Amino acid sequence: MKKILGLLVVFIFILSSFSFSAAQSFSGKKVLILKNVNAWNSNANEMVLTQMGISYDVMTASQLNSLSLSDLINTYDMILIVSDQDQTFYNDLGPQMSKLEDFARAGGALEIHAANWGWHGGVWTTPLPGGVEILQSYSYYDYLVKNGTWLYSTYASHGYLTNVPTGANVITVQGNGATPNYNRPSTISYPLGNGQVMVTGLTIEYSVKYSGAVWVDFLKWMIKTNLGYKPTPVPVSPGRIGPSQYFLLNYIYNTRYHRELARFNELYNSPEAGELSNETLEGALHYKTLAEEFYEKAGEYGPIATNLNSFRVFISLRQAYFAISDAVDTLEDALE
Template identity: 60%
Template structure:
């Protein structure tokens, strides 16, 4: 009985802490896709964003001229530039790079699929924000540095990046399927002002269609991570640290994660789940997988109950709960 009362006390404390604003996964985020044509004739980016439940607009480089920097900042959380555009696109976009830089510096995210030399024949005419450029160089294999796995496709990447900022995170590099070539980074992430830029020479739009399910999963992970980054900057963690006790919050999110996980397992194994389409199940599992990944990060320094006062545990455990909650929401909504 004491344990129950203790948890109720903690729960009421959590509800009464008005200074805290919980993240809602990628709910409410909005992306602007810039393209003149479908990269390799596929609308891959739109398909992935739709599966993630993320709202988006599509605009040509010429139409972008009608928007000011303030328009972009007030409307979008991320701008995604598609690969393989015609030359008119790159010619129209080049003079507007400063506007995109200001968008990023304000705390937003720019995701550049920089693979050109494609079916539509366009070539980048300017450097990317921060002076980064892409050099032509085809590779059928690209190595994901974070987890040590390989991506394979018929031309997995069309180039590697040069003038890489010293503090950039190297996400993928080209290679031969056995040995990574760290001198040829094909995907990087770097800070610019209060925001960040992701640039990649990977053929996402083509390879998601033909390269295997790992391509779509990887693209989804990058997009979700970028949208979460935008949210993270808005939330100002330093202010959160002063407003509440991490022990209480970590205990709360641990209990909520466990309850949501039990709910997910119950729903996923139910007869009703067998009647759902594959797309719905894949979306639910995608959110569940992200939840498990963040939970694993929360336990990197040992069991959670030994580190309840850790801000690192708080950041990752909180995300783990929100993603498993999103997974449950997908199933519950589909089941009616």
């Protein structure tokens, strides 16, 4: 049923959504990923680069010391700094920021996932290239400026950017799901010498893992743009679907959510579940807790049953359904 619902959503979104073409060739491109740990326990960047057919290396901030500017220029087309690192990472990276800026000035691309204040506790110790800084600010919604739609996650961003260079392209700003706050840009891009820098306070890795395909498409768009291809329209979230379509989808997701929740409780409380490993049970409970958080978020705008035509309800309700389905799948797979 989950696959059928997924196909239904794709069918409804097809006229209003951007879909990344897997046929796009990135032959010969190479990316350096800088991280000490997986941001929010997610390997989203490696997953997406693999899907795009792009070669990459992974290196810690300390290991970066072993590479000269010439090494970077001659080996990599883009350097991607991962969100949510430990403090050791930011301490080691800070003194090397000038080398990364010189990489961009020489024609390379820097993609900086600057969202810190995450699970690993690290914070930036230096300004970002061009003097850009990030200020802590948690937002569930970030607005895609080019197409007037919203990204949602828990949270969508951990901060907004200040000291934005004159002429920078503002890609996303924080907001409340209804009104964008243009004084709080959360993703920007700007030239630096012969290269380009893109900085974001969005929780990219977390949201790709936990908040759905819209985020996967957005990360692919970022990478594609930064690798020097002609910029393409930013992928849209489902903000252009009409109220009647939201009503249908929300009704389906709400009904299926409660059925899956009942199925989860049945499986989890069964005698057979007592023989499952703690790891399996904890994994299932993680998805159930996530589902309950999304469902609670869907109800923040009033009773769900009377708000089925709402876009904001749709975002959370859809995530709640898929999370509880993952919880059920975890138990069913283990019990087979």
